[in-house]
Amino acid sequence: MPKITLYPILLLMFGLGISAKIAFGTIHGIIPVALFTISAVRNIRPVLVKSGRVMGLRTFEMVTRVLLPAAMPEIFAGLRIGFSLTLIGTLLGEMFASQRGVGFLLMNAIGLHNIDVIMALTFLLTLFAGAASSLLLHLNRKLQGPV
Helix, strand or coil: CCHHHHHHHHHHHHCCCHHHHHHHHHHHHHHHHHHHHHHHHHCCCHHHHHHHHHCCCCHHHHHHHHHHHHHHHHHHHHHHHHHHHHHHHHHHHHHHCCCCCHHHHHHHHHHCCCHHHHHHHHHHHHHHHHHHHHHHHHHHHHHHCCC
16 A cells, blocks of 8 residues: 555644644654664574573673664664654645645745755755765664774
């Protein structure tokens, strides 16, 4: 079922305000983050868990020292994909039922055939998405430490 079909229901629940756009963006982004996190934890090598048990690590220590560092790359991949889908969902929400925002400006420019504004907004959105993705990639590499 396409998520765009849920937007009228979200508008009925949250109204035309920003909360509906946030909910619509969250619906788009939360599923990939959850799936990647579940997959990351499921794919942790058993030897790492056994090594933690042999060392006598408690549950909290096992999570912070073994499980989380081993799952971190896949979790950050899910965050990067989830962020981009959240941005797209929020933009779609602004395009269809909004009086302001980037999506409203984009739809207004498309309606007026204003190519300059369309290209400027597309450039700004691409720049913002690329910067956020690069920041998440940098954080992932920094948290992993030296290889």
